[in-house]
Amino acid sequence: MRPTDPSRFLIADSLDAFPAELKGGIVAIGNFDGLHRGHRAVLDAALGLGHGTHHPVFAMSFEPHPRTVFNPARPVFRLTPLTQKLDMLRAYGLDGALILPFTRDFAGIEANAFVEDILIDTLGISHAVTGYDFHFGRARQGTPDYLRTAGAEHGFGVTIVQREEDEGAEVISSSRIRDCLARGDIAQANGLLGYRWFFEATVQHGDKRGRDLGYPTANLNLGEGCPLKHGIYAVKVKIGDDWHDGVASHGRRPTFDNGAALFEVHLFDYSGDLYGKKMKVHLISYLRGEEKFDSVEALIVQMDRDSAEARAALASLRPLSEIDQKLLEFTE
Numbered sequence: 001m002r003p004t005d006p007s008r009f010l011i012a013d014s015l016d017a018f019p020a021e022l023k024g025g026i027v028a029i030g031n032f033d034g035l036h037r038g039h040r041a042v043l044d045a046a047l048g049l050g051h052g053t054h055h056p057v058f059a060m061s062f063e064p065h066p067r068t069v070f071n072p073a074r075p076v077f078r079l080t081p082l083t084q085k086l087d088m089l090r091a092y093g094l095d096g097a098l099i100l101p102f103t104r105d106f107a108g109i110e111a112n113a114f115v116e117d118i119l120i121d122t123l124g125i126s127h128a129v130t131g132y133d134f135h136f137g138r139a140r141q142g143t144p145d146y147l148r149t150a151g152a153e154h155g156f157g158v159t160i161v162q163r164e165e166d167e168g169a170e171v172i173s174s175s176r177i178r179d180c181l182a183r184g185d186i187a188q189a190n191g192l193l194g195y196r197w198f199f200e201a202t203v204q205h206g207d208k209r210g211r212d213l214g215y216p217t218a219n220l221n222l223g224e225g226c227p228l229k230h231g232i233y234a235v236k237v238k239i240g241d242d243w244h245d246g247v248a249s250h251g252r253r254p255t256f257d258n259g260a261a262l263f264e265v266h267l268f269d270y271s272g273d274l275y276g277k278k279m280k281v282h283l284i285s286y287l288r289g290e291e292k293f294d295s296v297e298a299l300i301v302q303m304d305r306d307s308a309e310a311r312a313a314l315a316s317l318r319p320l321s322e323i324d325q326k327l328l329e330f331t332e
Helices: 037-050 066-070 082-092 111-122 144-154 174-183 186-193 296-315 322-328
Strands: 010-012 026-029 057-063 096-101 127-131 157-161 198-202 218-220 231-239 242-251 262-267 278-289
Touching: 026 037, 037 057, 037 082, 037 127, 037 157, 057 082, 082 096, 082 198, 082 322, 111 144, 127 144, 144 157, 174 186, 186 278, 218 278, 231 262, 231 296, 242 278, 242 296, 262 278, 278 296
Parallel strands: 010 096, 026 057, 026 127, 057 096, 127 157
Antiparallel strands: 198 278, 218 262, 231 242, 231 278, 242 262
């Protein structure tokens, strides 16, 4: 990461809109869903190359996810939807981002056209940085070795970043993080990300049952295809400029109606109307699975225990990394 002026972060959503200020720069190329530790190794390499030079450093990414384009019946759940991805790239210190629409036609361009028409003619890059598994062009003919050869031929540098592994020597990937969320293994998901996974959603009206239980909640929809395991979580929540500690339940409320899944957040020591407000929710820890209780009284007793456990987890919160510190706005 490097310090940067967020107001100078330039965003283009097409090649035609590519800003002249980024031309000649160092481009980090990838899908970057999640901006996990492996992705940030690519960004770090690009930022390192740009350090002390006049070259801008920017990311090239693609929307929607290629797997969603080729299999629309099974869209990929995004760890970081576009808005969140751009916010993180800005926070990481890049000068801008080029988000190219990913279509079947785009996927079918020849590898040499990607290099000559996009990287050279339009972007005028001085250096390209990608991960070891990045491929481009028709039939994935643009391999890392192809890019190295093209760079040598056309006069731009190429850095291929090798796979990033966790402490157990397993590769870090977005798919693996989604699997962790599905198991409720928030500790490992956050460890692979290098920050606490978060989502943003607008508070919607519910049945107000939590208020009757002494635990008023803000109801949020996680979006289609979210694999997050049903259960109870300790959370850190940002509303506007303010941070709040809380406990959340994700699930179908089996003690009551076993209805559609909702993410319900109870904020500690908070009073006020939350309807229609946007929440940014960071998942800190997984406390337990969703349960059906024999009585409302038994449920409330357990909710009291959950709240105490969540408060303890949040009281000992420490940043996982520099980006985690920045996202959660830790103070010294």
